[in-house]
Amino acid sequence: MKFIISGKNIEVTPGLRDTIEQKLGKLERYFTPETEVIVTLSVEKERQKIEVTIPVKGNIIRSEQTSSDMYVSIDLVEEIIERQLRKYKNKLIARSQGHPTASSSGNSFKKEFFESEDDSVEDDSIRIVRTKKFGIKPMYPEDACVQMELLGHSFFVFCNAETDEVNVVYKRKDGSFGLIEPEFY
Numbered sequence: 350m351k352f353i354i355s356g357k358n359i360e361v362t363p364g365l366r367d368t369i370e371q372k373l374g375k376l377e378r379y380f381t382p383e384t385e386v387i388v389t390l391s392v393e394k395e396r397q398k399i400e401v402t403i404p405v406k407g408n409i410i411r412s413e414q415t416s417s418d419m420y421v422s423i424d425l426v427e428e429i430i431e432r433q434l435r436k437y438k439n440k441l442i443a444r445s446q447g448h449p450t451a452s453s454s455g456n457s458f459k460k461e462f463f464e465s466e467d468d469s470v471e472d473d474s475i476r477i478v479r480t481k482k483f484g485i486k487p488m489y490p491e492d493a494c495v496q497m498e499l500l501g502h503s504f505f506v507f508c509n510a511e512t513d514e515v516n517v518v519y520k521r522k523d524g525s526f527g528l529i530e531p532e533f534y
Contacts, residue, residue: 350377350384357391359419365390368420372427373401379434390419399426407534410437436475485515493518494526 352370354361369388376386380403387402397419403410410433414425487510488496497505497518504519509530517529 350374350380350382350386352386352388354388357389359390359392361390365419368423372423375427376430376434397422399423401426401430410434487513490516490518490528
């Protein structure tokens with residue numbers, strides 16, 4: 350795996366780099382050597398945050414953890430990534446009906462990823478417990494933000510009047526708004 354480690358408001362010391370490579374290096378048994386692991390460390394007031402992104406064909410495995418100690422954040426993020434990998438592995442196996450190959454996942458994973466039995470079978474399956482239907486009329490992103498605010502939601506799905514595509518507006522942590530537009534591959 351190739352580690353790309355950067356810091357915002359924090360110097361990435363050799364000790365931090367070694368800890369990250371050691372903790373996340375445990376995942377090396379699953380990934381091919383070309384797989385990139387993008388790690389960003391940041392500090393805001395008392396918050397020590399680590400963001401880890403691992404692009405795999407068509408998907409992204411990502412976790413962001415915050416605590417008062419960067420080393421605790423590193424431990425937390427490693428646990429979350431491993432849990433996400435177990436879920437992703439189960440999804441790939443189910444999709445290929447029990448016959449996964451490294452090539453079926455875009456060559457991001459080693460063969461051992463599918464063969465390892467050390468995963469305790471957790472019932473982390475995704476269950477949809479409610480389906481909601483609603484009328485969707487074309488509107489501009491700014492109008493969608495107003496509607497979202499009126500409803501008291503943190504996101505709002507709408508048909509963009511400019512593009513005729515389904516978009517999502519959402520409220521960001523800093524109070525500003527974001528827009529998600531589809532990108533087809």
